Amino acid sequence: MEKFIVSARKYRPQTFDTVVGQGHITTTLKNAIRNQQLAHAFLFCGPRGVGKTTCARILAKTINCEKPGEDGEACNVCHSCVSFNEGTSLNIHELDAASNNSVDDIRTLVEQVRFAPQAGTYKVYIIDEVHMLSSSAFNAFLKTLEEPPGYAIFILATTEKHKILPTILSRCQIFDFKRITTNDTVDHLEQICTKEEVNADRAALHLIAQKSEGCMRDALSIMDKIVSFTNGTVSYQNTLEHLNILDADYYFRFMESMLAQDLGGAMLLYDDIDRKGFEGDLVLNGFAEFVRNLLVCKDQKVANLLQVVESFKDRYIAMGKQVSVAWLINALNILNEAEIGFKAARNKRLHIELVLIKLSYLQQAIELGAGADDGKKKLVDTAKPVAFRQIPVLGAAPKQAAAKPKAEAPQTGAKLIIEDQPAARPASQAVVPPVQPVKQEQPVSDQPKVKIGGLASIRQQFVGKGLASAGEVIPLEEARLHAAWEAFTQQLRDTKNPASQSFVMARLQINNSAHFTIVTNNNLEQKFIEGERRPLSEYLCKVFNNRALLFVIEVDENVVYQEPTDKPMSSRDKFIAxxxxxxxxxxxKDRLRLELDL
Structure with a gap:
């Protein structure tokens, strides 16, 4: 029985032309080899499973090939290529930095660099997962990486370029590998299925490519599992079952129920999905992706972003024409919020059903919102501008002034009314018309018919109200303030408030009839009193019947402390007394020469 080799190893590319989806990298490397413009250090970075280590090995084999082709590819026939394919080449050294990341490992590598190759042109050192090296190891590697011997070439590979020191990056030629597209992955899987004589549907391979997310190694591993699971046949249904993916047909049925506002049908459909063992977050994520695809179908410019199975494309386009953009955008917002809150929800099923209810009646909510907006717009359109009176021109003739119509009643909301009242003049002066003075009427507050603005009305409501109606204000006095202070301090003692001691130590200074200062001995006492500022202020305002009463808290650290009179006596003090x-x-004591322990 032939030993089984996984597809990822069996069909690993051996030449640049067989590398999938990295044409920009392979073309650059082949041109550099053909023109003999090789750098001494390369850095291959990118996602996992896209061909970084594979390209490093192909580059190492090609630059040591004895008879390279005109296209820059290795011949795979010479002694160097054969030894490389068999894994016996002495010119290629691979180091796994994940397990050899110490300074000693790098020093050993640097020692090996000193020896020239016995056969071939270059000695190639491939360091995989180079970001795992420690800072000390990086520093030990810097000098050799900057000025290596002419026969030494370093190829560093990593998935996390941001973890590498900038001094290392500046010494390397950096090649960024990209994720392999879905179409390239599907084409490569089809070629392997043809070689292995595996019956595979293109729709199933498309699902595998989507699941791998641009990683060819993952795609090959998934296909190997499905081939073993189905005994050599990769169908669409078997792939859905093995990958635990919900069929897109369920989402189409969901959409049909929601557009028809058939809540019962949507609930029954979700019950069917739940019985099959699919988690709610998987349903939310899948339906959000489905709605996103429908939104992409609405615009022909971004139609190439639609990455779905070929057999479903026409169905997506047809469904996209039935749904409005407003519905799709609102649905995406609802699904996104539901997916974020799914983990925090206690009743997962109810959480999903609430989302179905919102989506089922979303179209009705959009129509109601649009109707409300139209109503608001009509109200704005029917609003009339404020009518202003025309003010007569100063110095106009009396006949012209008399010809003007009489002033109408002031418009609602007017702030000022100006009327023209001609002054009395003698008859002898009737020939020369004097300038007509303009008289301004009383302020708005005296006109009962004119409405007052919002701020003025609020002020008028509170005129005469407030402190005067509450009683007479009691001015600050030394005795009364200290009495109130002692009473508040006693309240703090009764409630066992630790701030009571700070109130006892504080001193009061009256500044005027409505302002005084509280002097404390240190910052700690100030903070205790500051913590009771609000209840203290309310208490004093109530005692003095003055809501405008103010006080400030100051710290006087130069106070000379006096020893309390009730301090307990020490043993020495007792003996002296x-x-x-x-x-x-x-x-x-002196005669007996006693020494007392004081």
Missing amino acids: IAEEYPLIREL
């Missing part, structure tokens, strides 16, 4: 009262005790 007894000796002063009874001198014979001190004489006894």
Whole structure:
């Protein structure tokens, strides 16, 4: 029985032309080999499974080929190529930096670089997962990487370029590998299925390519599992079952139910999906992707972004024509919020059903919202501009002024009314018309018929109200303030508030009849009193019947502290007091030469 080799190893590319989806990399490398313009250090970076290590090995084999082709490819016939294919070449050294990331490993590598190749032109050192090297190892590698011998070429491969030191990046030619497209992955899988004589549907291979997310190694591994699972036949249904993917037909049926506002049909359809064991977040994510594809179908410019199975494209386009863009955008917002809150929801099924209810009646909500907007627009359109009175021109003739119509009643909302009242003049002066003075009427507040603006009306409501109606204001006095302060301090003591001690130590200074200062001894006391500012302010305002009462808290750190009179006496103090009262005790101590432990 022949030993089984996984497809990822069996069909690993051996030449640049067989590398999938990295034409910009392979073309550059072949031109550099053909023109003999090879750099001494390369850095291959990109996602996993896209061909970084494979291209490094092909480059190492090609530059040592004894008879390279005109297209820059290795011949695969010479002694160097054969030894490389068999894994016995001495000119190629691979180092896994994930497990050899210490300074000693790099020093060993640097020691090997000193020896020239016995056969061939170059010695190639491939360091995979180079971002795993420690900072010390990177620093030990810097000098050799910058000025290696002419026969040494370093190829570094990594999936996380941002973790590599800038001093390393500046010494390398950087090649960024891209994810392999879905179409390239499908074409490559079809070629392998043809060689392996596996019956595979293109729709199934398309699902595998989508699941791999641009990683060819993952795609080949998935296909190997499905081939083993189905005994050599890769069908669409078997692939859905093996990859635990919900068929797109369910999403089309969901959409038909929601457009018809058939909530019952949508609930029954989700029950069927739930019975098959699909998690709710998978349904939300799949339906959001389905709605996104419908939104892409609405615009021909971005139709190439539609990455679905070929047999479903026409169906997507037809469904996209039935749904409005507003519905799709609102549905995406609902699904996105539901997917974010799914983990926090206790009742997962109810969470999904609420989303179905919102989506089923989303079209009705959009229509109601559009109707409300139209109503608001009509109200704005029917609004009339404010009518202003024409003010007569100063110095106009009396006949012209008399010919003008009489002033109408002031419009609602007018702030100022100006009327023309000609002054009385003698009859002898009737020939020369004097300038007609313009009289301004009383302020708006005196006109009962004119409405007052919002701010003025609020002020008028509160004129005369406030402190005067509450009673007479009591001015600040030394005795009354200290009495109120003691009463508030006693309240703090009763509630066992630790701030009471700070209130006891504080001193009060009256500045004027409505302002005083609280002087504290340190910042700690200030913070305690500051914490009680609000209840203290309310209490004092109530006591003095003055809502405008103010106080500030200051710190005076230069206060001289006095020892409290009730301080307990030490042993020394007790002995001195007894000796002063009874001198014979001190004489006894001196004669016996006693030393007291004081």
